[in-house]
Amino acid sequence: MATIHIDYLGGLRTDCVHLQSGTHINTDAPTDNQGLGEAFSPTDLVANALGTCIITTMAIFARRENIDLNGSQLDVTKVMTSQPPRRIARIDIDLVLRASHSGTPFIPEQATRTRLETIAHTCPVAISLHPDIEQKVSLRWEEDVIA
Incomplete structure (x- = not known):
């Protein structure tokens, strides 16, 4: 059984869901690698x-x-x-x-x-x-x- 579900949102960003708790973490590529650095x-x-x-x-x-x-x-x-x-x-x-x-x-x-x-x-x-x-x-x- 999966632990985490990840949706790619485009623009080098993801939405990650910890399936047991429902907690969300978003990620973004860092500014030194084409991202906006607006999330981890x-x-x-x-x-x-x-x-x-x-x-x-x-x-x-x-x-x-x-x-x-x-x-x-x-x-x-x-x-x-x-x-x-x-x-x-x-x-x-x-x-x-x-x-x-x-x-x-x-x-x-x-x-x-x-x-x-x-x-x-x-x-x-x-x-x-x-x-x-x-x-x-x-x-x-x-x-x-x-x-």
Whole structure:
């Protein structure tokens, strides 16, 4: 059974439907490749998939440890090759982790931080991407007020 249905809308745009939830995502070709850049490009979604997979798999582990990662943030930068063939050369992830336990902010002990950082580099998307795509993940822990 299909997971996603995609309609090509013309003008280098698509409408994608996640069949289980009915959620829609539109795509547009980037401005440097004949598009208008008015929505995620397909390669933006690959970079987004890496970032969301990293934080989601970290949060699954953290939940089992009674740690809430709410308030953590990621900035994702996708770098395309400058020479043909056009492809993703590198994805940079800048991850600021904020943890709390029962609403109290804290920085987990070193063993837990190490485990979470390992998960960031071995999430399903990270290990599914072609090894020619460089993945640069920087993590820092901040003790901050969690809203």
